[in-house]
Amino acid sequence: MVTVNGRFPGPRIVAREGDRVVVKVVSHVPNNISIHWHGIRQLQSGWADGPSYITQCPIQTNQTFVYNFTITGQRGTLFWHAHISWLRASVYGSLIVFPKHNVSYPFAKPHKEVTIMLGEWFNADSEAVIRQALQTGGGPNVSDAYTFNGFPGPLYNCSANNTYKLKVMPGKTYLLRLINAALNDELFFSIANHTFTVVEVDATYVKPFETSLLVITPGQTTNILLKTKPIAPNASFYMLARPYFTGQGTFDNTTGAGILEYETSSNSTTFTPTLPPINATNVVANFTRKLRSLASSQFPVNVPQTADKKFFFTVGLGNSPCPKNQTCQGPNGTKFSASVNNISMALPSSALLQSYFFKKSNGVYTSDFPSFPLHPFNYTGTPPNNTLVINGTKLVVLPFNASVEVVMQGTSILGAESHPLHIHGFNFYVVGEGFGNFDPNNDPKNFNLVDPVERNTVGVPSGGWVAIRFHADNPGVWFMHCHFDVHLSWGFKDGMDCVGWDTPQPEASSSTI
Numbered sequence: 001m002v003t004v005n006g007r008f009p010g011p012r013i014v015a016r017e018g019d020r021v022v023v024k025v026v027s028h029v030p031n032n033i034s035i036h037w038h039g040i041r042q043l044q045s046g047w048a049d050g051p052s053y054i055t056q057c058p059i060q061t062n063q064t065f066v067y068n069f070t071i072t073g074q075r076g077t078l079f080w081h082a083h084i085s086w087l088r089a090s091v092y093g094s095l096i097v098f099p100k101h102n103v104s105y106p107f108a109k110p111h112k113e114v115t116i117m118l119g120e121w122f123n124a125d126s127e128a129v130i131r132q133a134l135q136t137g138g139g140p141n142v143s144d145a146y147t148f149n150g151f152p153g154p155l156y157n158c159s160a161n162n163t164y165k166l167k168v169m170p171g172k173t174y175l176l177r178l179i180n181a182a183l184n185d186e187l188f189f190s191i192a193n194h195t196f197t198v199v200e201v202d203a204t205y206v207k208p209f210e211t212s213l214l215v216i217t218p219g220q221t222t223n224i225l226l227k228t229k230p231i232a233p234n235a236s237f238y239m240l241a242r243p244y245f246t247g248q249g250t251f252d253n254t255t256g257a258g259i260l261e262y263e264t265s266s267n268s269t270t271f272t273p274t275l276p277p278i279n280a281t282n283v284v285a286n287f288t289r290k291l292r293s294l295a296s297s298q299f300p301v302n303v304p305q306t307a308d309k310k311f312f313f314t315v316g317l318g319n320s321p322c323p324k325n326q327t328c329q330g331p332n333g334t335k336f337s338a339s340v341n342n343i344s345m346a347l348p349s350s351a352l353l354q355s356y357f358f359k360k361s362n363g364v365y366t367s368d369f370p371s372f373p374l375h376p377f378n379y380t381g382t383p384p385n386n387t388l389v390i391n392g393t394k395l396v397v398l399p400f401n402a403s404v405e406v407v408m409q410g411t412s413i414l415g416a417e418s419h420p421l422h423i424h425g426f427n428f429y430v431v432g433e434g435f436g437n438f439d440p441n442n443d444p445k446n447f448n449l450v451d452p453v454e455r456n457t458v459g460v461p462s463g464g465w466v467a468i469r470f471h472a473d474n475p476g477v478w479f480m481h482c483h484f485d486v487h488l489s490w491g492f493k494d495g496m497d498c499v500g501w502d503t504p505q506p507e508a509s510s511s512t513i
């Protein structure tokens with residue numbers, strides 16, 4: 001199991017808005033690895049973003065890489081994680097950004113702040129799990145547990161002693177910073193007999209609203225205020241995390257649990273919250289529609305009112321042919337693939353940012369990523385006959401400061417499924433979402449251009465679409481991908497050699513050492 005400084009979850013990083021963060025990563029593992037600072041905008045520090053093959057070659061055994069970036073105009077809950085293959089199963093930790101000195105939260109100061117990282121545990125080497133799946137072309141073995149700060153909790157065999165306990169005092173307000181670091185599962189989260197107030201998502205403040213249930217996709221964070229009961233009850237309360245899933249394959253259908261305990265109580269009973277059915281898409285939509293930017297004078301909304309560049313991206317699964325002399329376990333004897341506009345990303349031979357910077361991008365990537373599907377079909381209806389994806393290292397080039405709109409349309413090829421889409425280097429505004437196929441004539445009329453939620457990861461609804469807008473104000477090469485690692489692996493196959501900036505380019509080196 002790969003960990004950072006021998007800890008799981010990894011060490012927490014605490015900074016303040018405006019701080020410069022310097023992290024030296026030394027690799028003592030046989031794996032290639034790199035670390036991504038999920039949600040940090042990396043203004044003028046794209047080299048420090050971290051996704052392997054995008055902004056850097058992976059760090060090799062005994063090598064060192066120094067990440068150096070300044071946190072500008074951001075405060076809230078974020079996290080860091082390994083960004084190659086499935087190593088983030090165990091390599092992740094929180095990244096908490098406090099407001100500047102003398103700047104307060106837009107809500108009353110909580111009595112205490114607590115971070116809860118939800119994770120996904122495999123009773124196996126997660127690298128072996130994805131390696132086997134990519135070999136056979138089938139779905140990977142599912143995980144064995146969901147964890148609260150690394151602990152699975154009492155709903156699994158023999159794990160009662162490994163339970164995360166949140167001890168609280170009555171009549172106080174706690175700020176819980178929830179992070180979904182799971183690999184492949186969106187999670188419902190609830191606390192028995194308690195409601196809470198959502199105040200922040202993805203390190204942006206939202207209009208507070210009260211709820212007893214929330215939904216959080218991998219890559220998302222949610223801050224909630226939990227007001228404890230005025231008098232300590234003689235009971236404790238389960239906090240549960242269980243997946244939301246609509247796909248066709250198998251998934252880890254277990255429930256992770258932590259316990260909320262009042263310090264002064266005798267805990268005679270433990271209450272359990274009721275969670276919605278596993279496939280409750282309507283519950284998810286009802287929750288996400290409640291999210292609105294705070295849109296205050298101190299934290300205004302800067303959503304583009306018009307779009308210079310519009311993109312329509314289909315997001316979903318497809319397949320690729322089974323190599324000769326092999327039997328494959330994917331759809332109809334093929335291999336699972338994932339794509340955007342039917343393009344599955346072929347692994348570049350060099351990191352994209354480096355190859356651009358050193359003017360060596362010829363042969364590494366092309367800038368002809370399609371702005372819309374080349375072969376339109378009924379995206380949420382019966383799939384077309386040919387669902388084979390195209391492999392290519394294709395990029396979209398945006399002019400500096402363009403206002404950009406991207407409509408992401410889920411497809412029902414191999415089953416409708418949601419996709420938590422994450423964009424590096426940017427926050428974006430979620431201006432609209434809906435079910436079925438996006439209607440370019442009517443749906444934009446209902447876009448929220450007043451107080452849309454701002455975030456870095458958004459769930460493309462299962463069998464539906466989501467529309468986002470942002471200003472392209474951050475030069476660099478930025479990865480946009482589904483934050484389900486299984487879909488990332490099916491759409492971006494890693495594992496090959498990567499030519500770095502201080503290594504000779506292949507044409508210059510005819511001999512090897």
Ligand code: C2O
Nearest residue numbers: 036038051219422
């Ligand atoms: Cu949290 Cu590209 O990832």
